[in-house]
Amino acid sequence: MQVLSEWARALEELFFPPELTCGFCRERPALDVGACRGCLDALHIRWEKRVLHGYPYFSLFPYQGFGRSLIHNLKFQGRYEVGVTLGVFLGLACREEPELAKVDLLVPVPLAPGRLRERGFNQAALLADNIKGVWKRPICHHVARTRETKPQSGLPLTARKRNLHRAFALLPGADFRGKCCLIVDDVITSGQTFYALARVLEQNGGRPVGLFAARTEAFGSELGAEKL
Ligand SMILES: [Zn+2]
Numbered sequence: 001m002q003v004l005s006e007w008a009r010a011l012e013e014l015f016f017p018p019e020l021t022c023g024f025c026r027e028r029p030a031l032d033v034g035a036c037r038g039c040l041d042a043l044h045i046r047w048e049k050r051v052l053h054g055y056p057y058f059s060l061f062p063y064q065g066f067g068r069s070l071i072h073n074l075k076f077q078g079r080y081e082v083g084v085t086l087g088v089f090l091g092l093a094c095r096e097e098p099e100l101a102k103v104d105l106l107v108p109v110p111l112a113p114g115r116l117r118e119r120g121f122n123q124a125a126l127l128a129d130n131i132k133g134v135w136k137r138p139i140c141h142h143v144a145r146t147r148e149t150k151p152q153s154g155l156p157l158t159a160r161k162r163n164l165h166r167a168f169a170l171l172p173g174a175d176f177r178g179k180c181c182l183i184v185d186d187v188i189t190s191g192q193t194f195y196a197l198a199r200v201l202e203q204n205g206g207r208p209v210g211l212f213a214a215r216t217e218a219f220g221s222e223l224g225a226e227k228l
Pocket of ligand 1: 022023024025026027028035036037038039040
C-alpha cells in the first residue's frame with residue numbers, strides 16, 4: 001500500500017505540479033523566475049554596467065535594504081536557495097546582455113580554505129552553478145584563494161600592495177589565453193578582490209569582466225585611474 005500511495009502522489013505531482021514558493025521569502029508563490037512579485041519589487045533590480053579599477057563589471061541590484069539582507073541570509077545564515085534564485089536571475093540577465101555573448105568562462109571567486117570550512121559552501125560557486133543552468137558557459141575551477149584580501153581603505157600604499165599580492169594562485173591546467181573570463185561573486189564593494197583576481201587573469205592572457213548580484217552605490221563611479 002505504501003508503494004501504491006507513493007505512486008499516486010507521483011502521478012498527482014505530474015499532472016498537478018505543486019506551486020513553487022518564492023526562493024527569497026519562502027512564503028508567497030513564485031513567478032517563473034523563482035521569486036514572488038513583492039520580493040522582486042523590493043530588490044529594485046536595475047542591470048548596470050560600470051567600471052572599477054579599470055575593469056568592467058555588471059550587477060543587478062543595489063547592496064542595501066532588502067538586497068543587502070538577502071546577501072547576508074545567503075552568506076551568514078546558509079540560505080542556500082537564495083543563491084540558487086539569484087544565480088538564475090544572473091543567468092537570465094547574462095543571456096540577454098549582448099556584451100557578454102563573448103564570455104568563454106565563468107570564474108567564481110574562490111574562498112580561502114578557512115572561510116570555506118566556516119561557511120560550508122562558496123556562495124560565488126553556487127551562483128555560477130545556477131548561472132550555468134540557464135546560460136551555458138563552462139565554469140573554471142583552476143584558481144585558488146591563497147589568502148583573504150583585507151579592506152584596503154586606511155592602509156598605506158605598501159600595505160595595500162602586500163595585501164593584494166598573491167591573493168590568488170592558478171592551479172595546474174589553467175589556461176586563460178585569449179579567453180573572456182566572467183568573474184562571479186555575490187557583491188562588489190570596494191572592488192579590491194575583483195581587481196586582484198582580474199589582474200591575475202589578465203596577466204595570464206585572459207580578458208576579465210565582472211558579474212555581481214549586488215553593488216555598493218558609493219563605489220559606482222569610474223575609478224579606473226586608481227590602479228594600485
Ligand atoms: Zn518572495
